[in-house]
Amino acid sequence: MDRTNSATLIRVALVEDDVRFQNDLITAMQGAPDMQLIKVAETCAQGLQLLDEVCADVLLVDLGLPDGSGIDVIKTAHQKWPNCNIMVSSAFADETHVVRSIEAGATGYLLKDSAPEKIVFEIRSLHAGGSPISPLIARQILTRFRLAATPLTPPPTLLSAREQEVLERITKGFTIDEIADQLAVSRFSVRTYVRRIYAKLEVNSRAEAIFEARNQGWLAK
Amino acid sequence: MSLKLRKHPLHLAAPPILVQQLQELLNHANNYVLALTLISALVWASQMHSGNANALGIWCIAVQFVTGAAFVHAGYWRLRVKPHQAYRVARQLIVLSSLEGLLWGALPLLAMDSTSLTTSVLIVSVIAAIMGGAPPLLSAVLPVYVGFATPVALGMALAFWMARNAAFDYLAIAALIYFLTMLVGARTSAQSIRTSIDLRLQLGNSLEKLRESEAFLKEAQEMASLGNYVLDIASGRWQGSEAIFQMYGIAKDYEPTLAALARLDHPEDLHVMPTYIQQTIATKSPIFDISYRIIRPDNQQTRWLRALGRMSFDELGQPIKLFGTLQDITEHRQREAALHESNQRLRAIEQRQTLSQERQRLMQDMHDGLGSSLVSALRVVECGKGSELDVAQVLKSCIDDLKLAIDSMETVEPDLLLLLATFRFRLGPRLESTGIALRWEVNDVPALIWLDPKNALHILRILQETFTNIIKHAHATEIRVATRVEGKRVLVSVLDNGQGFDWLAARQHSGRGLSNQVRRAEAIGAEVAWQANHSGTHFLMYLPIQQTTN
Numbered sequence: 001m002d003r004t005n006s007a008t009l010i011r012v013a014l015v016e017d018d019v020r021f022q023n024d025l026i027t028a029m030q031g032a033p034d035m036q037l038i039k040v041a042e043t044c045a046q047g048l049q050l051l052d053e054v055c056a057d058v059l060l061v062d063l064g065l066p067d068g069s070g071i072d073v074i075k076t077a078h079q080k081w082p083n084c085n086i087m088v089s090s091a092f093a094d095e096t097h098v099v100r101s102i103e104a105g106a107t108g109y110l111l112k113d114s115a116p117e118k119i120v121f122e123i124r125s126l127h128a129g130g131s132p133i134s135p136l137i138a139r140q141i142l143t144r145f146r147l148a149a150t151p152l153t154p155p156p157t158l159l160s161a162r163e164q165e166v167l168e169r170i171t172k173g174f175t176i177d178e179i180a181d182q183l184a185v186s187r188f189s190v191r192t193y194v195r196r197i198y199a200k201l202e203v204n205s206r207a208e209a210i211f212e213a214r215n216q217g218w219l220a221k
Numbered sequence: 222m223s224l225k226l227r228k229h230p231l232h233l234a235a236p237p238i239l240v241q242q243l244q245e246l247l248n249h250a251n252n253y254v255l256a257l258t259l260i261s262a263l264v265w266a267s268q269m270h271s272g273n274a275n276a277l278g279i280w281c282i283a284v285q286f287v288t289g290a291a292f293v294h295a296g297y298w299r300l301r302v303k304p305h306q307a308y309r310v311a312r313q314l315i316v317l318s319s320l321e322g323l324l325w326g327a328l329p330l331l332a333m334d335s336t337s338l339t340t341s342v343l344i345v346s347v348i349a350a351i352m353g354g355a356p357p358l359l360s361a362v363l364p365v366y367v368g369f370a371t372p373v374a375l376g377m378a379l380a381f382w383m384a385r386n387a388a389f390d391y392l393a394i395a396a397l398i399y400f401l402t403m404l405v406g407a408r409t410s411a412q413s414i415r416t417s418i419d420l421r422l423q424l425g426n427s428l429e430k431l432r433e434s435e436a437f438l439k440e441a442q443e444m445a446s447l448g449n450y451v452l453d454i455a456s457g458r459w460q461g462s463e464a465i466f467q468m469y470g471i472a473k474d475y476e477p478t479l480a481a482l483a484r485l486d487h488p489e490d491l492h493v494m495p496t497y498i499q500q501t502i503a504t505k506s507p508i509f510d511i512s513y514r515i516i517r518p519d520n521q522q523t524r525w526l527r528a529l530g531r532m533s534f535d536e537l538g539q540p541i542k543l544f545g546t547l548q549d550i551t552e553h554r555q556r557e558a559a560l561h562e563s564n565q566r567l568r569a570i571e572q573r574q575t576l577s578q579e580r581q582r583l584m585q586d587m588h589d590g591l592g593s594s595l596v597s598a599l600r601v602v603e604c605g606k607g608s609e610l611d612v613a614q615v616l617k618s619c620i621d622d623l624k625l626a627i628d629s630m631e632t633v634e635p636d637l638l639l640l641l642a643t644f645r646f647r648l649g650p651r652l653e654s655t656g657i658a659l660r661w662e663v664n665d666v667p668a669l670i671w672l673d674p675k676n677a678l679h680i681l682r683i684l685q686e687t688f689t690n691i692i693k694h695a696h697a698t699e700i701r702v703a704t705r706v707e708g709k710r711v712l713v714s715v716l717d718n719g720q721g722f723d724w725l726a727a728r729q730h731s732g733r734g735l736s737n738q739v740r741r742a743e744a745i746g747a748e749v750a751w752q753a754n755h756s757g758t759h760f761l762m763y764l765p766i767q768q769t770t771n
Contacts (some may be wrong), residue, residue, distance in 0.1 A: 011264075092627055114621060135642035136631055173642030173661055175649070 004048050010035045013056035015047035015073055016089065017066050021112050025060070028116035035123060043067035051080050058123050059086045060110065063097055069106045078105025078202075085126045094138040099144065102198045105203035109133050130191025131198055138170035141201060156204040159197065166193045233311055236304035243302050243310055245361040250295030250564050253358055257288045257321075257351075264347060268332060271340070276331050284324050291317045311362055319360060319368035325351060326376025333380045345392070348377050352403055358563055361414050373713070373762070374400035381711040403439045409598070438694070439463060446549035452479060454502070454532075454540045456469055461547070461729040468549045469524065470517035487514035488521055494528065501532060502540050509545060512554075583626065590622045590682070618689075621648060625685060629678035635668040637711060638704065640677055645702075652700070655692055662703040666711045671745075671768040679741040683749065687715050687736050689758050695758060696720025707763070710748075715760040721753040 012035055016022055024038060029035045039054050041047040046064045051073075059077050061070040087108040088101040097213050098109045108126040110119060122132060145159050161168070162183075171181045180187040229549065233239055261284040265277045294317060299309050332344050352373060354697060356434055359366035374396060381393030417464055439462065439757035442448055448464030457479040469485060493513040502507050509530040516523055530545025598615040628643045641663065670678075691697055697719030704713050742749040746768050752759040 092624060094627065094631065132690045134646050135639055136628065136646075139636075139639055164376065171636070171642055172663055173645045174663075175645075177660070178661060 009040045010058060010123065011054075011056045012036065012058045012060065013039045013041075013050060014051065014060045015041045015044075015070065016060065016062040017042050017064075018112075020063075024112075024116065024192050025119065028119040031116065032120045032124075035120065038123045042066075042074060044070070044154050047073040048076055051077055053110065055081060056084055058127055060123075061086060061091050061101075061106070063101065064090075071100060072089060074101055074104040074106050087123070087126055093134065093137075095134070097139050098137050099201070100132075102201050107195060107198050107203050109183065125191065128188070129195055130188060131195040132191075133170060133194045135171050135173060138167045138212060141169065142167050142206075143196060144201065152169065156207070157200045159200065163193055163197050163200075166190060167197065230366060231650035231749065233308065233362070233364065237422065238306040238415070238418055239307040239311060239362070240302050240304055241422070242361045242414065243298070245297040245303075245308060245414060245418075246301070246314065246359065246365060247295045249358040250292060250299070250666075254288055254292040254525075256354075258285055260347060260351075261288075262717050263284065264328065264332065264343070267343065268340070270475040271332075271337070273331055276671065280324065280331055284321075287317065287320050287324060291321065293328055311364070314362065314365045315368045318365045319372065322369035322372035323376075325369075326374070329377050329380030330383075333384065344380075345377075348373060349399070352400065356403055356407040356410055357391045363408060363411045364408045366411075370400065370403060370407070376608070439456060443467065447546055449546050450544075452543040454498075454529075454543060463546055468547060469515065470519035470522075485515045485518060487516055491635055499545070505534075505538070507531070509543065516639070523551075524549055527555045553615065578640070579674075582678075583630075586678060586682075590626075591619050594619045594622065600675060615649070621651065625681045626678060630674050633684075635670050635672040636658075637666055637672065637680075638663055639701070640672070640680060641684075641704070641713070644681055648685070648688060652688065652692070657692065658699045660699060660701040662701055664705050666702070666704050666706055669711065669764060669766060671765075676745045679745045680747075680762075683738045683741050683762060684713075684715070691715070691717045691719065697757065706766075709713070709767070710763045710765050713762040715762075716757060718757040721755050732749055 012025075012029065014022065014025060014037065016025075023070065026037060030039050038056060039050055041050045043075075044067045047065070047070075050066050054181050060079070061077070065073075070088065074088065077084060077086055085108065086101075086106040087110050088106045089110045089112055090097055090100065092109050093109050098106075101109065108122065110122050110129050114122070125132070142164070145156070161194040166179060167184070169182065174182065176187055176190050180190045183190070242313075243466075259624055261281045261313060265274070265281040268277050290559055294313065302310050316572070329344050335340055352370060354368060359369055360668065377396045378393045379401075381389040381396060402560035411508055440463035442462055446464065446468060449461045449467060450459050450461030450467075452459040458477050459479060459482075460477065463473075466475070469475075469482065469712060471485075475481065479498075481493060483492060486493065490513040497509075497511045509528070509532065512525060512527040514523055514525055527548050527550045528545060530543045532540050533542050533544065534540050595614055598612055598619070601612055601615065625644070626646050628647065645661065647658070649659065684688040687699075691700060695717050699718050701716040702714070703716070704711060738749050742762065746765050750761045750763075752761070
């Protein structure tokens with residue numbers, strides 16, 4: 001069972017241009033007393049504005065915004081609200097977009113066609129410290145970390161043996177529950193492993209960006 | 222006349238050398254003809270009033286005759302002797318000189334008088350002079366000299382001996398010694414002439430060979446548009462083969478400095494060469510290889526040149542010279558560029574073809590799956606027969622179809638388990654909602670290199686069909702998915718605990734469902750089978766680990 005902080009209200013903010021999904025979310029959260037939708041933004045610009053106005057616990061960002069990529073919103077939100085959990089919403093959640101969002105600072109993703117219960121479950125889980133993952137995403141992350149160490153980049157943070165193990169089992173098709181049983185840990189622990197993996201991915205990506213920016217700076221001379 | 226091939230003093234040399242020797246000899250003919258004729262006339266004149274004047278007169282005429290013959294002979298053969306005529310001419314000369322020798326040898330016998338001292342002195346001095354002058358003239362071909370000198374010496378000695386005067390006896394001996402000394406001297410002289418002839422011939426041969434190889438090299442360089450050069454680093458002056466001038470289109474008197482050549486550089490390649498030279502000096506690189514463009518001053522053509530070279534350094538590490546080759550590679554570059562372009566075009570064509578194939582494949586799949594599902598959903602709605610739930614189901618399965626299609630396109634790894642994992646991830650929730658438990662009992666299997674998006678989609682569709690059948694017909698509560706290796710194949714097995722359906726009945730019921738699976742399996746070289754009994758149905762899919770090319 002996930003440990004949910006039922007005492008505090010989970011403040012959810014949404015950056016989404018698709019009205020139907022907005023409605024889906026509102027409907028879903030109506031059935032969840034521990035959540036509150038505090039603000040909705042419909043464009044990238046509005047989203048960035050939102051970050052100055054309110055403070056949310058969970059931020060849902062759509063990648064396909066009309067006036068820009070949600071990645072910018074994710075990056076800014078990660079900077080401004082370090083304690084906020086950012087979730088990227090997508091129709092298909094193809095791993096390239098998801099991994100890119102994670103590198104920008106997101107800690108979870110959501111499929112737009114999920115059932116309302118699932119949406120609420122994911123938000124709760126994310127707020128509690130767990131992160132969702134799929135086999136293809138796990139595979140991409142494994143590849144990312146394997147290719148991380150090159151002479152042109154700074155030394156990256158590497159996965160621990162446990163974390164590697166978890167990702168590999170996911171790529172073999174085992175569910176979080178099954179992996180929890182196999183590794184004799186709780187289901188929640190497995191989801192926190194995933195959260196840690198995502199954090200490492202973001203750290204590496206940030207370090208690489210700084211490294212490259214410095215290089216560019218030198219070259220510009 | 223038999224040729225003595227052993228190296229004894231009187232042998233005749235081989236024709237090429239003999240010709241040179243005869244040439245030496247014949248050249249001297251002029252020198253002595255006049256002298257001999259005059260001397261013989263004077264000798265006769267001096268003895269006019271002695272008893273043997275008549276004999277001497279005949280002797281004088283004979284001398285004139287033979288000398289004249291020798292003169293004419295020499296005049297004819299001088300500069301005309303060919304190697305195949307050499308022996309003949311040599312023999313003729315030996316004969317002539319022997320005749321002359323006999324005549325002059327006869328002179329002491331004819332003219333010497335023991336009573337008249339002056340006469341004797343005269344004769345002796347004449348003979349001595351002739352003997353002394355003979356070696357330089359005749360020693361080129363030693364037998365000719367010997368043929369001449371021997372009768373003269375013998376005649377002299379004989380005359381002395383017949384004079385029955387003790388003093389003359391000693392003179393005879395002296396004469397013989399003198400003759401022998403002359404012989405040795407003549408031999409030495411012959412040897413040195415021979416050596417100089419040998420050297421001259423060798424030099425001629427070497428020069429000939431050198432000229433040949435120079436011409437050959439020049440032609441080769443011209444054919445390859447390749448020249449060689451030596452550049453003196455300090456002064457910037459260079460020397461090179463003719464091909465370099467041709468390549469640059471400059472005259473032979475063009476200023477031979479690097480700076481002057483640099484003036485002919487293409488505007489975009491200015492100073493490429495001098496800069497590169499500086500670099501090579503600075504890094505002491507053993508490799509010198511640079512290509513650059515020039516504009517030829519003679520026809521304004523732009524040409525690509527490639528310079529290869531090697532630098533030589535002195536003990537202090539300072540560069541002295543650059544040796545190397547220069548080649549016109551304009552045509553080569555053009556061919557390279559054309560090849561590159563045609564490669565690019567080929568690759569673009571290949572890419573377009575691949576994309577077009579992919580498009581077609583996807584359109585086919587969508588048409589078969591999604592297309593027909595959406596149409597049936599539309600029919601249901603139009604007829605109003607089905608419930609909203611039915612329509613929702615159809616639409617949900619359409620979305621699943623689409624997701625699987627997208628997942629199949631993401632396939633870049635030949636990892637079967639990843640494919641199955643993705644399948645479970647996509648369809649797991651739907652399965653859960655039906656209340657069927659899923660036991661995932663996969664084992665590691667080797668990589669299937671042939672697993673590309675097309676084949677991956679077939680496998681996903683086969684599994685999708687299997688699961689759909691189970692959900693719809695089997696009334697099962699549990700599905701077990703397992704993988705393992707069996708020989709050269711990988712087995713994917715789906716076991717349900719349902720009622721074990723009738724093969725034919727299922728076929729009729731679900732339309733083309735089962736035959737679709739067989740068709741798809743064939744398309745990827747796999748084999749599908751069903752085993753049914755009362756406790757459930759076992760679906761088996763055998764995938765080859767390596768595809769045999771069909």
